[in-house]
């Protein structure tokens with residue numbers, strides 16, 4: 697069946713956050729910084745859970761949604777860095793400053809929360825997984841970003857209790 701209108705803007709916002717991972721990877725290639733920064737992850741999760749009530753969302757649910765976004769972000773970064781090591785070079789151009797990239801990631805937080813809230817009632821719909829699966833299949837992404845999108849949306853549909 698056709699997905700509710702609320703899904704496309706959520707998938708767009710998730711994909712947008714994943715496309716910023718390309719810039720993060722380029723910055724980390726330039727500075728040789730580690731992909732994973734546990735302190736920054738904690739800061740992101742604390743920030744989003746503090747915003748949850750503004751969107752009538754559950755703080756723990758929001759944390760787990762953003763954990764998935766962060767895990768997906770790392771999939772893209774590790775994948776690109778591997779490709780660049782393998783090729784012996786990253787795409788040319790100046791390495792962006794991680795501080796500025798994090799500001800971009802922060803600016804997407806409200807958009808993600810707003811669209812997560814908008815999709816809220818559909819998360820427990822029996823067709824949720826189908827809708828999300830089709831949206832992932834249709835997204836104009838390369839394999840790496842598509843698999844990352846699979847990870848990012850992995851907890852989107854409520855799992856039926858046994």
Ligand SMILES: O=C(O)C(=O)C[C@]1(C(=O)O)C=C[C@@H](O)C=C1
Nearest residue numbers: 720731732733734736737766769
């Ligand atoms: O900010 C970074 O350094 C990132 O790599 C981005 C990000 C994120 O998705 O927010 C992902 C991995 C890091 O562990 C921390 C945060």
